Structure formats: structure tokens, C-alpha cells
Amino acid sequence: MKLLYGIINIIGIFLACLFLVFFMEYNKKLEDNFWEYHLRIVSDKAAEAAFADALKSENINIDYINLDSAEVSPQRSLDVYADMMCLAYDMVPTDSNRQLIKEHIAVAILATNNGFYVTETVEVDTTNSKSIKQEEKEVLNKMWGYNYQVVPEEEQNGGEYTIAWGLKRPYLMNIDDYTYALSMKDGSWLRAREQVHGGSYVLTDLERGPTYPPGIERGNLLSKINADINAEVAYQIQQRNKVVIDEDKGLSTNINTYAGTFFLPSELTNGVNTINKPTFLILIQNTKFNSISKLSSVSASGYSIGKKRLVLGFIENGVRYYCYEGQLPNNKIGSIVDIYRSPKEAVINGYQAHLEYLPLPLN
């Protein structure tokens, strides 16, 4: 009887230990889930800030009709993204902290009307500095007759790498041995013929055109743009996650070792994917700023421009009403008094909601 009790108790204790281990795993999973969610929100907000910084209007006096002329330039947008991420994880936005954030960016894309930018790994510090490791090797060679290889002084670069916007790449299409560079907005093009002259390539027959050239339609162009960008994103992610072996340590020096293939499903959402207007897209991976363990997920955030619905203030039967643009019947357009950015502004200026027009569909 005593023996039976003992056996049952041992089984019970074993089960209790098992439960403890299960629970710890479960708790860790919940925690990781929370931090993934937090990363998603924070990355979204940072991407929004970065895109807002990149958006610049082409001319100051914005024409109401010409809303498509939004100009995008990438100057500080990566820094803004890094700043926002620093603030999210309670770090001071200094250069070194920005660098830390940028190390985790897998790839960022900024698609503008006439070309797109992709982030590339570039060397920031190219000064010839003699690292301590090289000096050590020299001393060891001199004093003890070792045979370490010392890099010549002029080749000892700083070796500090960071991520930065590369050159702007045009949207290219080839038709009848002409190479077209096209604009996503209206299909205006610049074409050239590539010819070999004495062993080097020369561009001849430069021409411009205002709308889509014969043989290219908007659908063709957009599918080419999406395919190009997808391929570029996949390639850059592969490059970022390449395992680099440091010969001195025998270890991987690349912190990003996300193993897996990547593709942008073009028809998953109608938001950022299927790039057909100026778009910003950023992927951040392998973050470990706040969570206990490295988050294995990749967080993608994207923004693209859209038309803003303005609020019209108009007078009907002597009363001031407001509704959204597109809701007002055509015969009442003459009664518009003012245009506002939000219903709030209209209300402050003494307009009230027009209950008949406001539920109408926007078109």
C-alpha cells in the first residue's frame, strides 16, 4: 500500500514538473506575442512619420485639381524612422542608437512616380584607420615571429556599414530594341537605343513622349513595376541575411540571419501592395530591443498616398450646411461658400451637417 502511494506520488510530481515547464513556455509565447504586436504598431507609426517626411509637394501653390503631383524625396526618411523607433523603445535618438535600429531594417522601398529607391548596405566610415587588431598582429609578428597576415595600411578602412538609400532606379521596359523609362503617373517616357561603339555601350536616339508609347499599356507597366520591386525586395533581403563569416572569430558577423524566402503577394490587399502610386514600404526583422528573446517575426509597414476628401461648406435655403465633396448634387455647386479640410473646421465656422447628403456614397 505504501509502495503504491509512493509510485502514484512520483507520477504526480512528474506531472507537476511537466506542467511547470509547459506553463513557462506558454508565458514566454504570450510575452513574445505581445511584443510582436507592439512592434507592429510602433513600426506602423514610424513608417507613417518617415513617409510624411518623404512627401514633399512639387510646387508650393498646390492646385486643387492637380492632386497627383505629389513629389517624393527620401532625404531624411530613414533617420526619421530610426528616431521614432528609438523613442518607442526609450532610447535617446543619437547616431549610435539610430545605427542600431538601422541594422535591423531588412529592406525599405520608396516608390515614386518616375522611379524607386531601395536601401542598400553602404560603408559609412571609409577613413583609413588602423584597427587595434591589426596593430596586435604586427606586434606579434615582430616580437614572436608569428605569421599573421597584416592588411596594408592604405587598405585598412573603417569598416562601418549602414543602410542607406541607393540610387533612384527608373521603371524600364524594352520594346523593339528601344529601352523606355516610364512614369507611373501618366506614362510619359524617355527612350534610348543601346549600341556598342568600340567595345563600350553608348545610348543614342534619345527621345521623349507625353503619354504611353505604342505597345505599352498601364496594366503592362504596373505589372512590370510590381515584378521589378518584388524581385529587388527579395534580393536585398537575401543580401542582408547572408551569413558572413569573420575569419578572426570564426563566427557570423551578420546579426540578421533570417532564414526563409520572401515575396510580396501582389493581390493580397488593396492598400500598399500592387504599387500604383507613390508608396513607402519598410521591413524590420530580428528585433530584440525590449523583449526577452529575439522576435523571429518580420514586421512590414507600408503607406501610400491617397486622395483627401475635402469638406464643402454651402448655403441652402439660407442655412449653412456642410457635406463631403462628391456628395453635393451638380446643380448646387454654385452655392459652395468655403472648402475645409475636416468637418470639425466646418463646424467651428458655423456650418451644420446636411443630413440628406451626408449618407450618400462618395464618388
Added chain:
Amino acid sequence: MSDYINTIISIALAFVLTVGSVLVFSNAAEYNTAKVMILNETNNFLDKVTDAKEFSTEDIDDLSLAVNSYGVACNVNVKRLVPITQLTPLDDINVLYISQPLEDFNQLNASEVIKVSVEEIGISPLRNTIYKFSGIENRKIEFSVPAVVR
């Protein structure tokens, strides 16, 4: 004698395996749900403020009430950060974020940053110790979310 001890151990084990485990699991799930809800409330507040470009102390009070309504006592800290561009001695351009004191009614400009920090208060030392040594307890809630005014 040993029969007696064995009985007590058996009863304790039976309790842990039937009642205790369920309680601990449900507690963890509840706590983590509260965590996510608090993050959602913070996100809602930031969306509202960045869209309206203004907020008053009442909005902050509403946020604290909403955050504290999930059974976890939390401290909410709202900061208004104004970006300032400076020239460094090496002729680089550096951007600093200066914290601006909040007033009763704050009118915000585009490209200013609103940062909300949430921190759980009233953590018992026992809970901290258990978390540190075994991980059976939850880590305290502490996160911040910044957003740029549109």
C-alpha cells in the same frame, strides 16, 4: 507515519494538478489580454490626438481611466516632443527632440511627436522575485508608443 505524509502530498498534488494549473493558466491569459487591451487604448488615443492636432488634460484623464479599467494599475505618462534641428560642430545636421511642458489645452503642429508611456505600478517584491528566478509570473507592463502629428 509515512502513510500520513504521503496522503498529504497526494492531496496537495491533486490540488495543484486540477485547480492550481487552471487558475495559473487563466490568470496568465487574463493578464496578457489586459496588456494587449492597454496597448490598444494607447494606440486609439494616439490616433485621435494626431488626427485632431490638439488635446487637453481631459483626454489624458480619459486615457488613464481607460488604461486602468482592465484590472491592472498603471501609470500613464504623455509627452509632447518638438523636433529641433541643430548644426553640430562637425557641420552635420542633427535633430533633437525637446520635451515641451503640457498645458491644459495643447494645440499641436505637424511633425511634432506625442509619446505615451505606460508603466505598471504596485508590483510586489515577491512577484518580481518569482519572475526573475522562474518565469512563472508575468513581467510588469512597461512600454511606450510614439506617433507623429499628421
